Amino acid sequence: MALDTVLVRVDGALDAALDRLIMLLEIPSISTDPAFKDDCERAADFLVTDLQTIGFEAAKRATPGHPMVVAHGGPDAEGDLPHLLFYGHYDVQPVDPLNLWHTEPFEPVIEDVAGQKVIRARGASDDKGQLMTFIEAMRAWQEVHGELPCRITIFLEGEEESGSPSLVPFLKENAEELRADIAMICDTGLFDARVPAIVTQLRGLLAEEVTLKAATRDLHSGFYGGMAQNPIHVLTKIVADLRDENGAVTLSGFYDGVDELSPDLKAQWDSLGFQGDDFLSSVGLSTRSGEAGRSDLELMWARPTCEVNGIWGGYAGDGFKTVLPAEAHAKISFRLVGTQDPEKIHAAFMEHVNARLPEDVTAEFGNGHGAPASVMSTDDPAFETARQALSDEWGMEAAFVGAGGSIPVAGHFKDILGMDAMLIGFAKDDDAIHSPNEKYDVESFHKGIRSWVRILGALSGAV
Template sequence: MTLAPVLTRLDNDLDRAVERLMELLRISSISTDPAYKGDCDTAADWLVADLASIGFDAAKRPTPGHPMVVAHGGTGAPHLLFYGHYDVQPVDPLALWDKPPFEPAIEDTPKGKVIRGRGTSDDKGQLMTFVEAMRAWVAETGELPCRITIFLEGEEESGSPSLVPFMKENAAELKADFAMICDTGLFDGRVPAITTQLRGLLAEEVIVKAASRDLHSGMYGGLAVNPIHLLTTILADLHDENGRVTLPGFYDDVPELPDEIRAQWQALSFDHSRFLGDIGLSVPYGEPDRTPLEKLWARPTAEVNGITGGYTGEGFKTVLPAEASAKVSFRLVGEQDPEKIHAAFVAHVEDRLPADVSAEFPAGHGAPASRMPTDAPEFETARKALSEEWGMEAAFIGSGGSIPIAGHFQDVLGMDSMLIGFGRDDDQIHSPNEKYDLESFHKGMRSWARIMAALSGKG
């Protein structure tokens, strides 16, 4: 059996795998700060050399920003593309770190050993779980389990400006049967999971304009229209008494959750009271006939993110403002079309404007939801492999947020993704004292070895 000796090697080589991860973590590859451009290059070079040492044909590929790392290796089916990113978030505020962020170390905590340092969980520790699994596979068998392309980005934490152009220019080279994305985590910190649906996002801004200037409320109040009153009424009309969005046609392209996925989510025993209690709330809001996880992962939303207008400084100023504005975001699911929702939102506002009042919409932009084909046999194969490693049933889960790369793989390369990661909610990514559990690193490597064995038929 091919898999057993690979797993044994991963166990025996754990200390050396941690040492290699530490080397990568010491490189301060902060992509958003130009002062660290050289460090991003150094991180890319380190990864190219490490992948080449395993047997990959690896190269640093230039972009207008930070370089991509692309590596190819192996033969046979399936052809899998693995994506990760080597850049990290800035470390500010530095004073809140218990030790220097780019001097990683193993620490003992009440919950077990952790690797502490910037990038440990997001995403260097995660991407190295895959690299280490392939290293062990080659060491034991002399070859990779199947045809593999590795695609590592250096701008994920700074908006990925070079990503889509690079993918379009190199689509034939990057196209594979499936993409594997490691930038996710365990459900509730314990249950292995494959994220198979991601909500899309539509961002809107609306500016309601009335009088030609701010007005004295004593002289004009009661006669002139107040844009703040009008805007808040319009925004309130976005929902009915049950929290459903009132835009015409909003739910036309929203699918019902398949029974088998609903059963998996119910088996997760999500504690919504604890989830809300952690932020000082207690009562679930929204559609009363939907479970909490459905609301978070599989139902669309309309949220007012901010309102401005009038005088908001110190003291008091009795004005009727000339204009008021709001930022509104829609989380989209299923086949909801951002352009269709944008048009419905514009109509919703304009239909409620009285004479003398106008509205502008300067910011409308968005991306649709991503939904993966869980009925494809490869997804169930990967789920079973995860279950075997973690000793509990892995689940197909959703994500309330958006992971743009999964949508780009669908739109640009025409391939679906398995989002599999081993982070935990308390990893403090983007914050001081980021960490990655040593267990996540170790079992993450073993998980990828099992998944690749199962998908390539070499288990």
């Protein structure tokens, strides 16, 4: 079988694949720090050269920031063969605090941790190890069969860890070139140490900031206390009113666009055996909050939230300064699901605040910047095909899962390129991404390559 010979090739070439990953990890491509601009260029050059060696037409594309890498390979789209777009990012987070690293962050090592071999370096899991699983799968297909199983476009970004300022303009300017049947994003993880997953829904985010103002200056509480408005009192009451006694958000129209889980997806999530009590106890908590009557995974993946991220005002130093502050401030975020509209929720938030302002207190608002949720249509047969291929590799039933956080590129692919994305990754919860001593299991790297071989073979009918 075409697939089996490629898998054998992956197994036999693992050491060489690790060597290539180590060379990429040695490049300190920290996108947030201008001091590493040349290193970001070097990382892009490395990937261009590597892709060219396996038959891709690859090039580095300039942006106002760090370059993109775009590569095309495989047969022209004909008949039933799919055209796939693969996305990853080659930039990494800063390494601070350096004193907490047990090894040099850009001198990769392979260590034994509790009987499991791991690759220790900045970017090992996020995202160099992950993107190289896909490139190595392409290399194995090319070396065994002399060609790729279908038409493939590879799109690698160099600014993901610094807010992706060049991404949207680049997508818009190159939409025709980058558009494919479906996108593959390798920047996620396993559900747990053994269960593979395809992320099919990502929560959106709306960030709000509000300032309440009362008197023209801070006031002496002995003279004005009990008589003048205290904006901290007003703000805390407004914030408390954002949720009711059952944990539901009270903004007008907030739940417009929030759908119930399908019975099939709910059953699949229930079968994962997630232990919410253990999840909370790992951070010293014992009691669940949030909407009543919802499962733990629903609350994490499929329900919207309202959280106060910061609140301040008045004097917070040592001792007491007995004043009524002139201003009080809060930062509040909403995680969004389904088709919730960030602009409508921003307007509802302002209405909520303004309706509760007493005389002598005014409100000023930030821009309320946000992005909607991304929900992929699993009705596309490609999703079930990929899920079965993952299950075959890992020996465990792969799951369609949600993600509590946001991965904006998936939404941009949908909005700008008009295509859904499969988010498939092999990271583990203990990989310490963005933290000192980041690692990626060698097993994740190895089985990640094998997983992509299986997925591409199944989608292309080359089994």
